[in-house]
Amino acid sequence: MIIASSRELVTQALERPEAKRCGIYLLLGEDQGGEVAYVGETEELATRIRTHLARKAWWSDVALITTKSEDLNKAHIKYLESRIHEMIKAAGRVRLDNVAPR
Numbered sequence: 001m002i003i004a005s006s007r008e009l010v011t012q013a014l015e016r017p018e019a020k021r022c023g024i025y026l027l028l029g030e031d032q033g034g035e036v037a038y039v040g041e042t043e044e045l046a047t048r049i050r051t052h053l054a055r056k057a058w059w060s061d062v063a064l065i066t067t068k069s070e071d072l073n074k075a076h077i078k079y080l081e082s083r084i085h086e087m088i089k090a091a092g093r094v095r096l097d098n099v100a101p102r
Helices: 008-015 043-054 074-091
Strands: 002-006 022-030 036-043 058-067
Touching: 002 008, 008 022, 008 043, 022 043, 022 074, 036 043, 036 074, 043 058
Parallel strands: none
Antiparallel strands: 002 058, 022 036, 022 058
16 A cells, blocks of 8 residues: 655644554655655654654655555565665666665
């Protein structure tokens, strides 16, 4: 399941029960250098996105990737984060704001 939101409406999206689960997220936006993306993973999407609201001013949109059930575990989300990061880097269309996941 993907929950997409603008920065302005993200607090409403974070109220959804699925946002309390683990998952992968993409922050999307622009800065002086052009289009930027940040790929991350977390044990609880809502908490992590609230941190990024306070610390990363450049992003305008977010996509939260999780499940309605609790089928994803830490190994799944680390793998998915790594693959998404690799695909964005290979496409070369946006600058990544984070280093490659371990």
